[in-house]
Amino acid sequence: xxxxxxxxxxxxxxxxxxxxxxxxxxxxxxxxxxxxxxxxxxxxxxxxxxxxxxxxxxxxxxxxxxxxxxxxxxxxxxxxxxxxxxxxxxxxxxxxxxxxxxxxxxxxxxxxxxxxxxxxxxxxxxxxxxxxxxxxxxxxxxxxxxxxxxxxxxxxxxxxxxxxxxxxxxxxxxxxxxxxxxxxxxxxxxxxxxxxxxxxxxxxxxxxxxxxxxxxxxxxxxxxxxxxxxxxxxxxxx
Ligand code: ADP
Numbered sequence: 001x002x003x004x005x006x007x008x009x010x011x012x013x014x015x016x017x018x019x020x021x022x023x024x025x026x027x028x029x030x031x032x033x034x035x036x037x038x039x040x041x042x043x044x045x046x047x048x049x050x051x052x053x054x055x056x057x058x059x060x061x062x063x064x065x066x067x068x069x070x071x072x073x074x075x076x077x078x079x080x081x082x083x084x085x086x087x088x089x090x091x092x093x094x095x096x097x098x099x100x101x102x103x104x105x106x107x108x109x110x111x112x113x114x115x116x117x118x119x120x121x122x123x124x125x126x127x128x129x130x131x132x133x134x135x136x137x138x139x140x141x142x143x144x145x146x147x148x149x150x151x152x153x154x155x156x157x158x159x160x161x162x163x164x165x166x167x168x169x170x171x172x173x174x175x176x177x178x179x180x181x182x183x184x185x186x187x188x189x190x191x192x193x194x195x196x197x198x199x200x201x202x203x204x205x206x207x208x209x210x211x212x213x214x215x216x217x218x219x220x221x222x223x224x225x226x227x228x229x230x231x232x233x234x235x236x237x238x
Contacts, residue, residue, distance in 0.1 A: 003061075058072065094150055
């Protein structure tokens with residue numbers, strides 16, 4: 001579904017944000033992208049949602065086995081917008097429209113995708129129920145907690161049935177209880193068959209998770225795999 005091959009990204013001023021990064025993500029996987037602040041996590045996500053292009057190497061996306069995007073191809077912004085709708089993107093700061101209701105925030109994602117008006121209401125409530133916010137549909141974002149606002153953002157990301165959810169530090173602004181709730185929702189989404197790629201350095205949150213981790217250090221992938229379970233045997237002290 002995702003193929004990153006020897007990708008290097010250099011920002012203005014010569015800053016190497018990503019160096020020779022290669023990895024693949026298969027359909028239905030749950031992958032954590034970890035590393036300290038500045039390690040290159042957001043850069044990987046921006047390359048995937050086509051907000052950046054690599055300086056060398058290739059980024060490719062496959063939807064249902066077919067090549068949907070290759071970073072070497074030139075693409076119209078309309079085409080890019082269409083492809084982006086099949087990536088459910090979730091940000092640390094939610095990016096909700098504050099002058100719209102919860103319902104409208106989600107409905108807008110469907111309207112811009114030309115979903116028929118008759119289907120929109122049904123789908124909005126479907127995804128709001130997924131994040132347990134159906135009853136809050138008529139509220140505005142400022143009437144919700146941070147965790148609830150992030151749940152609206154996840155509902156919006158799910159509206160167009162994405163092939164993969166890309167989440168960039170989705171719990172970065174939340175307390176531990178709300179963070180666990182958000183993680184739980186991503187786990188539900190994954191269990192229902194959608195791939196999830198979540199960038200995070202919220203180590204207490206992900207500590208015991210048996211998911212694959214791609215670990216970045218200063219723009220380089222230094223580990224990629226499922227962590228070994230901790231040895232549960234008690235320590236006997238003499
Ligand atoms: P992370 O998401 O792991 O915190 P980023 O991918 O945001 O890391 O950033 C990687 C490095 O690239 C950082 O050193 C950051 O300062 C730099 N960087 C990110 N975006 C830009 C940009 N638009 N211009 C210049 N440097 C950038």
